[in-house]
Amino acid sequence: MVRGGYGLTYLDSSTDRGTQTGFTRATQYVASNDSNRTPANRLSNPYPTGILEAAGPSLGPATALGTGIGYHIRDRKIPEFHTWSIGMQHELPWRSVLDVSYIGSATRNIAVNRPINDLSPEQIALGDAFLNELVPNPFRGLVPDGGARNTSATIQRRELMRPYPQFAGIEERLVPIGSLDYQALQVSWDKRLSRGVHLQVNYTGSRSLERSAPLNQGESLYEEVTAQHRPHVVRLTGGWVMPTFDGRGALTRHLLGGWQINASTFFRSGLTIGMPGAVDQIGDPVLDSPTTTRWFNTCTLTAAGARQTCASDTEEPAFRIRAENALDTTGSRLEGVYRSEPFNLDMSFFKTIQLPRRMNFQVRVEMFNAFNKVMWPNPNTTVTSPLFGSVTETQSNDPRFVQLAFRFSY
Secondary structure: OEEEEEEEEEOOOOOOOOOOEOOEOOOOOOOOOOOOOOOOOEOOEOOOOOOOOOOOOOOHHHOOOOOOEEEEOOOOOOOEEEEEEEEEEEEEOOOEEEEEEEEEEEEEEEEEEEEOOOOOHHHHOOOHHHHOOEEEOOOOOOOHHHOHHHHOOEEEHHHHOOOOOOOOOEEEEEEEEEEEEEEEEEEEEEEEEEOOEEEEEEEEEEEEEEEEOOOOOOOOOEEEEOOOOOOEEEEEEEEEEOOOOOOOOHHHHHHOOOOEEEEEEEEEOOOEEEOOOOEEEOOOOOOOOOEOOEOOOOOEEOOOOOEEOOOOOOOOOOEEEOOOOOOOOOOOEEEEEEOOOOOEEEEEEEEEEEEOOOEEEEEEEEEEOOOOOOOOOOOOOOOOOOOOOOOOOOOOOOOOEEEEEEEEEO
């Protein structure tokens, strides 16, 4: 038997598309105007120049000068979810069925945010010394919402090189250009109940990708695996209905006969972990034998080129600490490195005893995480931490749980 299908669903677009710029206004506390050598005010009067009042739309393009702002685009689109599948099912010997399917989906018009007031790659290439140099501040006294930008006599040159230097960062929000794609091969083998035994084996090999906001202004959308990406999942479920031993003695019938045993287990890849912040990935972070003390390759070059947290002098670096004024080159997930995902087994045993006068007595024993396997939390991804790359050995999954239940019905 061959079957397939396609579906289109329009997703909920309930994201807030309003803006509060101009209608809410924060008065920033300025502690000092000379690098904390002398205080700018006292606790008895923390805002000597008064509290800024919301201006509403009265200031027009001058609203929130000196601050970082965001605005929502007007071209609103409803996200679309396309899904399709095609599969084949074939009956095999031993009362079993093989099912092979290809599953796919594509989500379009996902809203993303992108920067429009950052420096260009050509400007960033001018270097830290030039960009960070302090120059006279032309906005002093002109941008009341700007805090230190409004009061300081100097400002970094990089701030004046923005496309709109009268503002800090500017974010264009809810642009409907993002997407999600999912592709999967699903294979299942199902042995139907015969001689008291049933068994099902399921395998899913998949890849889930998203295209979200660009890493740097002016670049195309960045593609990476999603936070839910699991490359491989194998699940085994089955059960055995034991014989009733009707021809045996009463003790054998009651103790051994008629029990039903069910088990479920899975082997699967863990979810991806987050990318360390403020680094560029320059090598392979995957280790052949990760441990809780070193879950991935932590060998890192500083911005000056010095090696740190390397296992040996010959280990290839996986990361380089990014300079202050440099383009972002990495996404938010460290592909190929997955969190702990141990073998898990759930089991249940139950038996129903027929009593006189249509009464039944049932005994149930259920075991979750029967082998008490421990799942570790995500490894530390702070490159400046002494624990970088290590896993804290605390159990993040549920421990073994066993429950015994009795049921009487009439």
